[in-house]
Amino acid sequence: MKTVTLAHGNGGQENNELISKVFYKAFKNEILEKSEDAAVIQDGTLAFSTDSFTVSPIEFAGADIGKLAVCGTCNDLAMMGAKPKYLTCSVIIEEGFEVETLKRIVNSMKIELEKNGAYVVSGDTKVVPRGSVDKIFINTTGIGEIKQKGISSNEILEDDVIIVSNSVGKHGATIFAAREGIDFSSSLESDCASLWPVVEKLIENGIKIRALRDATRGGVSAVLNEWAKQSNICVEIDEEKIPVTDEVNGVCEMLGFEALSLANEGTFVMAISKDQEEKAMDILKSIDTTKEAAIIGTVSSKHLGKVVLNSPWGTARFIDLPTGELLPRIC
Amino acid sequence: MKTVTLAHGNGGQENNELISKVFYKAFKNEILEKSEDAAVIQDGTLAFSTDSFTVSPIEFAGADIGKLAVCGTCNDLAMMGAKPKYLTCSVIIEEGFEVETLKRIVNSMKIELEKNGAYVVSGDTKVVPRGSVDKIFINTTGIGEIKQKGISSNEILEDDVIIVSNSVGKHGATIFAAREGIDFSSSLESDCASLWPVVEKLIENGIKIRALRDATRGGVSAVLNEWAKQSNICVEIDEEKIPVTDEVNGVCEMLGFEALSLANEGTFVMAISKDQEEKAMDILKSIDTTKEAAIIGTVSSKHLGKVVLNSPWGTARFIDLPTGELLPRIC
Known part of the structure; x- marks a missing residue:
């Protein structure tokens, strides 16, 4: 270095x-x-x-x-x-x-x-x-x-569920498209939004949030990898459950990027205990900013410190912390 | 604009x-x-x-x-x-x-x-x-x-005294000299220093500070002009009492600047009531960062909202808020 x-x-x-x-x-x-x-x-x-x-x-x-x-x-x-x-x-x-x-x-x-x-x-x-x-x-x-104490990336537990609040990668895809002059003639736009009103509603409704992080630079991949290491857990994600729009998928194909590693600016990843998932999802689905929310995985002890992506065909691979030059000046 | x-x-x-x-x-x-x-x-x-x-x-x-x-x-x-x-x-x-x-x-x-x-x-x-x-x-x-409440640029009173904690303009002069490749072969260096230890000592010794400001961009002139307006007072400064080193005076002559308008990064201007000036000066003189401190003027009601510079020859002129391009990227 x-x-x-x-x-x-x-x-x-x-x-x-x-x-x-x-x-x-x-x-x-x-x-x-x-x-x-x-x-x-x-x-x-x-x-x-x-x-x-x-x-x-x-x-x-x-x-x-x-x-x-x-x-x-x-x-x-x-x-x-x-x-x-x-x-x-x-x-x-x-x-x-x-x-x-x-x-x-x-x-x-x-x-x-x-x-x-x-x-x-x-x-x-x-x-x-x-x-x-x-x-x-x-x-x-x-x-x-x-307003709610104890939210931490260091204390996620086995069997917790992992939720993303929005379809992933919209900010990164939008900036790339704008910079390259690509006109999708589409609805592709940054997810940039204020998340406090959503968090406030979760707290007011008694959701005990274990961990919460907005998936900015490095995207959802970076957040999950840091959580896996900081809490010494294994995060298992189901590929087919990750919400991604067609426009973002299109940009990813051009870039050779994974939507999971693209930056977001109004999308969070949340870990909560399984017994609260239904209530939390009901709240998220009722708010415009988070209406595309989805449960994407769970926490296990299979490979401590690692993030595993399970495909719908029964195969699995590790998702690593993003490396190399992603998109500079993304935020 | x-x-x-x-x-x-x-x-x-x-x-x-x-x-x-x-x-x-x-x-x-x-x-x-x-x-x-x-x-x-x-x-x-x-x-x-x-x-x-x-x-x-x-x-x-x-x-x-x-x-x-x-x-x-x-x-x-x-x-x-x-x-x-x-x-x-x-x-x-x-x-x-x-x-x-x-x-x-x-x-x-x-x-x-x-x-x-x-x-x-x-x-x-x-x-x-x-x-x-x-x-x-x-x-x-x-x-x-x-640690001391009530310090404000908005409540300076008539008869308060004005102190500067150091000779003025050293930071601005140093940056100018460095940028222009001027070698003074001298002791000219930025006054950049942490001022909390000085303020702490003043407070601990019972000094009731009325107003306090570090004279950064725009220098002492900018501070005094803002104080004059915010407190609706007249600040009268004695030109001969303003501490300026020979090196700073040299740079000022080359620049056509006034030392009073040059940036400082470890020099404050303080307003206190007259009965505390002796004690305050004793403290300042005892600390290395502020050993060049000087009483440079007093507060009157002569020209409200204005700063007056009195020369040793009995003439007087207004010092205005600095205008125009001073030195960009000074801090």
């Missing part, structure tokens, strides 16, 4: 290597090492999470970098059972950027903040010369109030 | 215009509108602040972008009387960046975190293709525990 490569930002194996060898090593502390979507601080009352957004193009079907920046950070808080409350917004803008475009982006942020009931309370604006940044990057960092 | 210009990032007048017309307008809320260095949240117990760092070059006399990123955000918290506690660290790295350089930068962050007694508890790492970012940008966002 002499220079940083695009693969180091893939949300997969090389990304984890860079983070652990450089950042975790220097910043060593108990909270950071839990590797959750958000840090739990102040005696378990608050969640705290950061994300920088560098997506290209900055406007695409279903969202723009502003909506993405609010959803991304609010979702990380929601994944710890926290209601998004306060956000900071820090923008780095390239000289010559259109003010009208900036206003559109900021307005997207405003709309999404309202869906979360959150406020931007601190900000920073930097303008850099042409060529120092490509158009605009946004960092959002958020504080949320934890 | 059709496109964003470098002047919109100057920490002065155009910067304020962009922030108020685009960001404040959309994100409208009471906390944001206070325009303090950090937002005060959770019933006045916590401070919350964000900053993105884009400085060029990334390593320079006295600091690097890592040290700057921790000092910058921790100082914003300290300026609200808050002890820095938790930080997030979000980096955007250009493909091909040297891992050894990254390790050096992260190590600078580590050293500075220790000085503040703060921890990085959440992070994000993005790698973008060559040309999408110049080397590395770092965002840090911090939460601090407020």
Whole structure:
């Protein structure tokens, strides 16, 4: 590891290597090492999470970098059972950027903040010369109030069921299509959405969430692999149960990608105990954001630390943490 | 205002215009509108602040972008009387960046975190293709525990005294010299430093701080102008009392800049009541970071909302909020 490569930002194996060898090593502390979507601080009352957004193009079907920046950070808080409350917004803008475009982006942020009931309370604006940044990057960092404690990637149990909240890979497929100028003349658009309203409904209805994570860079594959390792379990997934749209399947065929490894921006993976699956699915199916939710697998002890994909023909294979250069600037 | 210009990032007048017309307008809320260095949240117990760092070059006399990123955000918290506690660290790295350089930068962050007694508890790492970012940008966002309440730019009183904690303009002068390849063969280096240990000592010794702000982009001029407007007071400064080193004066002559408008990264401006000035100065003079501290002026009602610079020859002029393109990528 002499220079940083695009693969180091893939949300997969090389990304984890860079983070652990450089950042975790220097910043060593108990909270950071839990590797959750958000840090739990102040005696378990608050969640705290950061994300920088560098997506290209900055406007695409279903969202723009502003909506993405609010959803991304609010979702990380929601994944710890926290209601998004306060956000900071820090923008780095390239000289010559259109003010009208900036206003559109900021307005997207405003709309999404309202869906979360959150406020931007601190900000920073930097303008850099042409060529120092490509158009605009946004960092959002958020504080949320934890409404359900104990959600963790480290305590998933055997026989828990694994649910995805939406058909997978829509954000990744949309960005790829936009970047390559592919016109599907179709309904393909990013799944980018705020997930707190969904999580709130689950909590209010008594669902005890074991683990919850939004499947961003590295997709569902990355989340399940991290869970398998962190909880020392085997996650078994049924290939035929994974919801994927025809459009996303089409992009995957062109890319040679697996939908399970494509990025999502409004889709979570949830582990809950089997006795709650019916109630949870009823709630998810009743909400527009999660109406394509599906139970995709269960937790076993067959191959500890591994994710197994069972095909409808009785064969099985391991799904690994994504490696190599996926799509840079996906989020 | 059709496109964003470098002047919109100057920490002065155009910067304020962009922030108020685009960001404040959309994100409208009471906390944001206070325009303090950090937002005060959770019933006045916590401070919350964000900053993105884009400085060029990334390593320079006295600091690097890592040290700057921790000092910058921790100082914003300290300026609200808050002890820095938790930080997030979000980096955007250009493909091909040297891992050894990254390790050096992260190590600078580590050293500075220790000085503040703060921890990085959440992070994000993005790698973008060559040309999408110049080397590395770092965002840090911090939460601090407020140890002295009521510090505010909005409540400075007549007869308060104005103190600067260090000779002014060293950071701005250093970056300019480094960028232009000027070798002063001198001791010119950035003032970049963590200010919480100084603020802690002031608080522990019973100093009641009225207003406190680190004089970053836009320098001391920007701070004093904002205070004059926010508190509706007149700040009168004595030119001969402003501490400026010969090296900084040299750079200012080349630039046609005023030292008062040059950026600092470890220098604060403080307003306190007159009866505390002696005690405060004794404390500041006893600490290495602030040994060049000086009382530079007082608060009057002569020209409300204005900053007046009195020369030793009995003349006086207004000092305005800096305008135009100062030095981009100064922090």
